Amino acid sequence: MNPKYMPQEIEEKWQRRWLDERTFRVTERSDRPKYYILEMFPYPSGRIHMGHVRNYSIGDVVARYKRMRGFNVLHPIGWDAFGMPAENAAIEKGAHPARWTRDNIAYMKRQLKRLGFSYDWDREIATCDPSYYRWEQWLFLRMLEKDLAYRRKTEVNWCDSCATVLANEQVEQGECWRCGTQVTQKELHGWFFRITKFADELLSWTERLPGWPPQVLTMQRNWIGKSFGAEADFPLADREGTIRIFTTRPDTLHGVTFMSLAPEHPLVTELVRGTDREAEVLGFCDRVRREDKIKRSSEDYEKAGVFTGAYARNHLTGEKIPIFVANFVLMEYGTGAIMAVPAHDQRDFDFARKYGLPIRVVIQPDGRELDGRTMTEAYVDEGRLANSGRFDGMPNLEAIGAITDYLAEKGWGAHAVNYRIRDWGISRQRYWGAPIPVVHCERCGILPVPEKDLPVTLPEDIEFPQGRVLPLAEIPSFYETTCPRCSAPAKRETDTMDTFVESSWYFDRYACPDFDQGMLDRGRTEYWMPVDQYIGGIEHAVLHLLYSRFYTKVLRDFEIAKVDEPFTNLLTQGMVCMETQRCPNHGWLLPEEVKDGACTRCGEGVEKGRTEKMSKSKKNVVDPEHLVATYGADTARLFSLFAAPPEKDLEWNEEGVEGSSRFLRRLWRLVADNHEWLRTTRPFTAGPLDGSKRDVRRKVHETIVRVTENIEDRFHFNTAIAAAMELVNELASFEPADDEGRRVFREAVDVLLKVLSPMVPHATEELWEALGNGTPLALTSWPGWDRAALAKDTVVVVVQVNGKVRGRVEVAPDASEDVVRNAAISDANVGRFLEGFSIAKAVYVPGRILNLVLR
Ligand SMILES: [Zn+2]
Ligand SMILES: [Zn+2]
Ligand SMILES: [Zn+2]
Numbered sequence: 060m061n062p063k064y065m066p067q068e069i070e071e072k073w074q075r076r077w078l079d080e081r082t083f084r085v086t087e088r089s090d091r092p093k094y095y096i097l098e099m100f101p102y103p104s105g106r107i108h109m110g111h112v113r114n115y116s117i118g119d120v121v122a123r124y125k126r127m128r129g130f131n132v133l134h135p136i137g138w139d140a141f142g143m144p145a146e147n148a149a150i151e152k153g154a155h156p157a158r159w160t161r162d163n164i165a166y167m168k169r170q171l172k173r174l175g176f177s178y179d180w181d182r183e184i185a186t187c188d189p190s191y192y193r194w195e196q197w198l199f200l201r202m203l204e205k206d207l208a209y210r211r212k213t214e215v216n217w218c219d220s221c222a223t224v225l226a227n228e229q230v231e232q233g234e235c236w237r238c239g240t241q242v243t244q245k246e247l248h249g250w251f252f253r254i255t256k257f258a259d260e261l262l263s264w265t266e267r268l269p270g271w272p273p274q275v276l277t278m279q280r281n282w283i284g285k286s287f288g289a290e291a292d293f294p295l296a297d298r299e300g301t302i303r304i305f306t307t308r309p310d311t312l313h314g315v316t317f318m319s320l321a322p323e324h325p326l327v328t329e330l331v332r333g334t335d336r337e338a339e340v341l342g343f344c345d346r347v348r349r350e351d352k353i354k355r356s357s358e359d360y361e362k363a364g365v366f367t368g369a370y371a372r373n374h375l376t377g378e379k380i381p382i383f384v385a386n387f388v389l390m391e392y393g394t395g396a397i398m399a400v401p402a403h404d405q406r407d408f409d410f411a412r413k414y415g416l417p418i419r420v421v422i423q424p425d426g427r428e429l430d431g432r433t434m435t436e437a438y439v440d441e442g443r444l445a446n447s448g449r450f451d452g453m454p455n456l457e458a459i460g461a462i463t464d465y466l467a468e469k470g471w472g473a474h475a476v477n478y479r480i481r482d483w484g485i486s487r488q489r490y491w492g493a494p495i496p497v498v499h500c501e502r503c504g505i506l507p508v509p510e511k512d513l514p515v516t517l518p519e520d521i522e523f524p525q526g527r528v529l530p531l532a533e534i535p536s537f538y539e540t541t542c543p544r545c546s547a548p549a550k551r552e553t554d555t556m557d558t559f560v561e562s563s564w565y566f567d568r569y570a571c572p573d574f575d576q577g578m579l580d581r582g583r584t585e586y587w588m589p590v591d592q593y594i595g596g597i598e599h600a601v602l603h604l605l606y607s608r609f610y611t612k613v614l615r616d617f618e619i620a621k622v623d624e625p626f627t628n629l630l631t632q633g634m635v636c637m638e639t640q641r642c643p644n645h646g647w648l649l650p651e652e653v654k655d656g657a658c659t660r661c662g663e664g665v666e667k668g669r670t671e672k673m674s675k676s677k678k679n680v681v682d683p684e685h686l687v688a689t690y691g692a693d694t695a696r697l698f699s700l701f702a703a704p705p706e707k708d709l710e711w712n713e714e715g716v717e718g719s720s721r722f723l724r725r726l727w728r729l730v731a732d733n734h735e736w737l738r739t740t741r742p743f744t745a746g747p748l749d750g751s752k753r754d755v756r757r758k759v760h761e762t763i764v765r766v767t768e769n770i771e772d773r774f775h776f777n778t779a780i781a782a783a784m785e786l787v788n789e790l791a792s793f794e795p796a797d798d799e800g801r802r803v804f805r806e807a808v809d810v811l812l813k814v815l816s817p818m819v820p821h822a823t824e825e826l827w828e829a830l831g832n833g834t835p836l837a838l839t840s841w842p843g844w845d846r847a848a849l850a851k852d853t854v855v856v857v858v859q860v861n862g863k864v865r866g867r868v869e870v871a872p873d874a875s876e877d878v879v880r881n882a883a884i885s886d887a888n889v890g891r892f893l894e895g896f897s898i899a900k901a902v903y904v905p906g907r908i909l910n911l912v913l914r
Contacts, residue, residue, distance in 0.1 A: 064822070098115050098118040099114070099594070101167065107170040108680065112699050114595065116700055117632055121592055135569040136182075137185060138183075140187035141493060150526050181572075187517075192556075193514030196515060207253045207613060210250050211248070212247070213248075215244070216229070217243050217245040221489075224245075224488065226557065230242050250484070258478045261612070262280060272631055281479075287475075288459075290305050290473050294374070296371055302371055302396045305477050309463045310459045313446055315399060316416055317383055318371055319383045320383070323390040327367065331367055355387055360387060362410050364385035366382075370382060375462075376448075392479060400421070401417075401418040418431035418434060425442065442454075486557075488553075492556055497552045500545060502545055517555075531551075563610035564611075570584040578614075596631060596634075645658055647676070649678045650681065693723055693820070694719045722784060723822055726787055730826045737801075738831050740798075740802055757850075762810065763810060763842050763843070813841065816837065854872045855867050855869055856868050879909050880909065
């Protein structure tokens with residue numbers, strides 16, 4: 060064998076063989092238990108980045124490990140292929156989005172293959188293929204039929220730069236999640252999925268997902284935002300009409316001293332029409348509506364409002380209370396109107412102080428009396444009711460129910476539950492997405508495209524004008540059609556679906572990617588689903604992971620699939636981070652643009668910035684392709700697995716990469732240097748040994764235990780690798796003197812190759828083959844450990860004197876109490892504490908503790 064480790068050569072060889080022999084292809088016909096491991100599929104942006112390498116290396120270790128543990132492992136890959144970057148690239152580079160996407164897929168596919176991931180490539184999916192999205196369109200029609208999809212006019216989050224609508228989940232701190240542009244509001248017709256219908260189920264199932272990180276479940280619960288309370292009506296004081304509010308605190312209803320409406324509330328215009336307040340109020344509304352909603356509901360947002368000049372009446376007190384418009388009230392939550400109780404709500408308190416509104420205490424704490432005029436902050440804890448008429452003296456928690464009952468009895472309100480989650484807006488006014496399969500007819504209204512006419516194919520033979528991608532609304536050859544009912548000229552829907560619809564069911568489709576008789580082949584889908592282990596970034600905690608759960612429940616209700624939840628276990632891996640570097644003249648610099656602390660373009664000293672997530676904008680990136688070309692895929696994989704446990708952030712460092720590469724060369728030499736005799740030596744299997752042979756074999760089996768436990772229980776690949784490294788060190792200094800010793804060495808090498816193979820599959824396969832094995836390592840079974848080999852020659856017994864630890868002695872595991880006692884007494888340290896005393900009693904816990912009680 061080659062005495063030198065040549066990663067490029069052997070990696071290519073094994074990648075070819077795995078593909079040619081379809082080593083990782085799986086079917087549903089197996090006696091083995093199934094195991095479905097999945098990493099979130101990539102967007103074909105052009106190139107693989109280090110985040111991908113890490114994510115997929117983690118998944119691949121689990122896939123390869125489970126395969127060796129005897130599971131029938133499904134480990135597929137595909138492409139989340141629709142979406143805006145394709146259109147942006149088209150605008151910038153003049154490439155057709157479809158061609159750009161397919162070229163990127165081809166390129167990235169080569170890159171993934173170059174990393175040696177054990178995918179079943181026969182199941183590859185690209186969501187932009189009509190054979191995929193036709194079933195999504197088909198499901199859309201079923202959802203339409205069952206009123207789970209509907210169209211309405213709505214105020215939407217709008218990104219000017221992306222020229223499209225964004226779901227609330229896609230707005231981050233008021234900015235577009237993709238491009239960072241400030242989001243504005245716009246009125247549009249759009250299609251929605253009724254996710255709110257599943258709010259309760261989505262919420263209650265968060266209690267039944269013990270394999271998910273708690274913080275992800277918390278984020279989902281907060282997003283769903285279920286609260287219990289009451290609805291109450293406030294009639295307008297000087298005109299017809301009422302304002303309905305939702306409150307979680309009906310116990311404070313007597314303390315309402317003003318009300319606030321959202322600037323979007325339709326009543327606002329009505330209340331101020333023709334009054335001297337009109338200009339000021341409408342001007343205020345205009346300004347606020349341009350601001351972002353997420354920011355508006357954040358705690359540190361500067362609260363502001365304006366008086367409408369109108370009043371409402373509080374049924375419970377009979378009082379007239381002023382109606383304001385306030386910037387922090389949102390139409391989306393509750394009814395778009397709130398009652399304000401400044402004494403018992405901090406936001407209302409701040410607002411009341413700012414605008415000089417009265418503060419009335421209606422809950423008094425035990426043992427002191429609050430005064431609205433002198434309070435410095437709202438009182439939000441428990442107490443007894445005051446200034447509340449017939450409810451005075453009642454504990455406030457009791458009053459919540461009592462006052463709501465009273466409202467209901469009087470016809471002024473009712474018990475109510477409120478959710479923060481809104482229906483999922485899926486309409487995008489973009490070209491590169493799955494067309495929504497409906498037709499608008501002037502006479503017949505909105506009609507579904509007949510099932511036999513699916514898919515509604517996205518026209519790909521479009522010439523785009525310079526620097527622009529046409530939305531479907533500007534492509535007559537697409538939208539001109541005839542009405543499926545009356546045959547009159549009609550117009551196709553020109554909105555496309557949010558790409559999160561495609562990613563809400565791709566994991567189901569991997570079970571049966573070739574199925575053309577329906578959306579899913581029930582038998583195969585039921586065999587594989589749910590995904591046993593899902594791996595992806597925490598940035599998807601709400602968006603993708605919530606939508607996928609919703610879609611799964613829809614598919615279940617339609618009897619297309621069976622499971623309640625798609626992902627049994629979820630691992631959210633940390634980010635890949637790197638130090639940023641900046642030149643005073645050239646801004647952010649790539650690592651290769653810095654030499655000896657200076658900018659290679661101008662020689663100016665470089666400022667080191669913070670270590671943050673690798674990103675193109677800050678240029679703190681390493682190209683995995685370069686890494687693989689220099690060191691090989693195994694080194695890239697080993698580094699990304701060894702540098703940190705998967706859930707933690709990984710900080711890039713070149714020394715770490717060097718270290719990984721060095722370790723692989725060591726491993727190689729360990730086999731190459733002993734290759735001649737290793738080949739012809741059978742591994743040791745069982746039996747008594749002594750001396751260093753016994754020690755080495757114990758180490759071998761301890762390594763199996765450590766690696767297995769760290770992979771199986773914790774996914775702590777870094778500690779698993781560390782254990783294997785220790786074994787390599789031990790073997791490096793073991794010189795077998797006889798045949799028995801060589802057999803121990805051979806067993807050790809076999810174990811090493813097996814336990815390292817999930818992490819560094821190429822090098823280990825090559826060495827395995829060099830040792831004369833026929834079956835690929837990937838298809839062998841995981842080593843078990845030999846209890847006898849783990850047994851120790853000696854045990855360490857802790858010696859206590861009068862209950863305090865005074866020393867330790869090493870004895871045979873089966874040593875008698877007398878032997879242990881004599882060893883303890885002759886131990887110098889223990890001896891010091893015995894001087895001048897005699898031993899009254901000894902208590903011995905065999906193999907662990909000896910306690911000497913002195914007289
Ligand atoms: Zn944008
Ligand atoms: Zn018609
Ligand atoms: Zn420079």
